[in-house]
Amino acid sequence: MANHSKELSPEQSQELIQTLKTRFEKNMNSHLGLEWASVQAKLEAHPDKLWSLHEMERTGGEPDVVEHDATIGEYVFYDCSAESPKGRRSVCYDREALESRKEHKPQTSAIEMAAAMGIELLTEEQYRKLQMLGNFDLKTSSWVVTPASIRKLGGALFCDRRYDTVFVYHNGAESYYAARGFRGLLRV
Template identity: 70%
Template sequence: MTKSNEKELSVEQREGLFKALKTRFEKNMHRHQGVEWANVQARLEANAEKLWSLHEMESTGGEPDVVGHEQGQYIFYDCSTESPKGRRSVCYDREALEARKKHQPENNAIDMATAMGIELLTEEQYRALQQLEHFDKKTSSWVQTPSDIRELGGALFCDYRYGHVFLYHNGASSYYAARGFRGSLKV
């Protein structure tokens, strides 16, 4: 990931990102029916910091795409087939990371998302994403966890198996090679 104080993309990075986003947008019109790319690009060009966040999503394997439009903003979710590769093997949050005395993961989902300028999907958002197409058939993704569950040491994650979206719990300090997180960004 880029350092958080370097939130401007080079001309080459911008061009590469716009090309990737436009190509993905055009190949997946079922995710954003009625939305025109020219309007999305204009909105992105006016929001350099959000463009930087999308670059972070892209560079960690998230394959961000527009999944909605509300109140004048475009909504991007990570649409990679499996949980983004550059965001796996992380526990849930800083508290969970610090609680691990042995075999600490390198990072945690909440801090990574914050540094990227995005938010973890909620369970509701995750289920809505699965209505567009099926994701996480082999991996799983941390989702925002209610404070009462987190206070007891747990955290929530979801995946898609057997034709259904499943919501599970685990200790927040757990981490697995096949578990990462998906993010959302409003632009």
């Protein structure tokens, strides 16, 4: 069940930090030149961000550091699970799409769920950057930020990897599938 207070207990915080540290150390190729101690200090200074990372983890995202902006000291975590996070599938794109469905509505939308978690959907460019770190979404697909011009016409974009190639597709924003979720990012 979601923690609606947006605060973790000290035990939850320590457990999550240990999980993130283990993942960070296992995937050093994703963040060359970075040290975990600096990331951990930043996380401990921003417990609200720790809660969002917990939500990413809870829903199957396996967040890990993939970017660092040294000029502002910001670390960026992406969902790095092999497939689109299991706890974020079967959602349409946004509230407008959800409301347009006459029947068989999903529980929520990708945009709303991301906002509730305090994260952002990946853009196409960020999705492609993630794919440079490994092979993701070989069996699933993930909604990505859709340009307003496409969304205005009723569409939305999603990506996946097939045939060793990253593809960007379109679908009606109101569509949802058991194998389509969304990947997010969090700036700390």
